[in-house]
Amino acid sequence: DIQMTQSPSSLSASVGDRVTITCRASQDIRNDFGWYQQKPGKAPKGLIYAASRLHSGVPSRFSGSGSGTEFTLTISSLQPEDFATYYCLQHHNYPWTFGQGTKVDIK
Amino acid sequence: QVLLVESGGGVVQPGKSLRLSCAASGFRFSSYGMHWVRQGPGKGLEWLSFMSSDGSTEFYADSVKGRFFVSRDNSRKSLSLQMNSLRGDDTAVYYCAKGDYYVDVWGQGTTVTVSS
Numbered sequence: 001d002i003q004m005t006q007s008p009s010s011l012s013a014s015v016g017d018r019v020t021i022t023c024r025a026s027q028d029i030r031n032d033f034g035w036y037q038q039k040p041g042k043a044p045k046g047l048i049y050a051a052s053r054l055h056s057g058v059p060s061r062f063s064g065s066g067s068g069t070e071f072t073l074t075i076s077s078l079q080p081e082d083f084a085t086y087y088c089l090q091h092h093n094y095p096w097t098f099g100q101g102t103k104v105d106i107k
Numbered sequence: 108q109v110l111l112v113e114s115g116g117g118v119v120q121p122g123k124s125l126r127l128s129c130a131a132s133g134f135r136f137s138s139y140g141m142h143w144v145r146q147g148p149g150k151g152l153e154w155l156s157f158m159s160s161d162g163s164t165e166f167y168a169d170s171v172k173g174r175f176f177v178s179r180d181n182s183r184k185s186l187s188l189q190m191n192s193l194r195g196d197d198t199a200v201y202y203c204a205k206g207d208y209y210v211d212v213w214g215q216g217t218t219v220t221v222s223s
Contacts, residue, residue, distance in 0.1 A: 096154040099151075
């Protein structure tokens, strides 16, 4: 199975900060990769698919990059509604696997 | 409006069975693969199972293989998860999700608690 290692596990940031979250795959997954946001008590929401494409309706302050084994989610200017937990997901091979999550909270 | 609504969760004793359902609306259900994903209390997301649009292909996580079985009824726009031999570590919120190459729609989840 493909292992997804996400870092950091948590971070504290202020509104307006630039935030970067990284995910590393245990093998080459090309760009079969996505990022999801989850707020407490809510279902996950898709942010990025195919490593760098925004889901419909996702603000342009979110961006994704990477291919192969290294992937990055960047929030260019953190907004109050962005405080949440973020997960990466590989869909290159079954079983699909998520990263452990990154909790972004208020500094 | 694309919508997925899970049902069937509840409290069940260890070793017993439970069947979850997911009702789809707002899209051509028969054209899309569907997934089940769960989240234990205070834990991360865990992918569980996939069924292809025509029901001919299915995959499972090792943690549930041989105990959980996915099925679908395209005429009723419904996805199901039959969960057998339930254990305490199956306690979680269970989500159904739409997508073949990536997930773009999630249900709101249904809670399963395995406890004696």
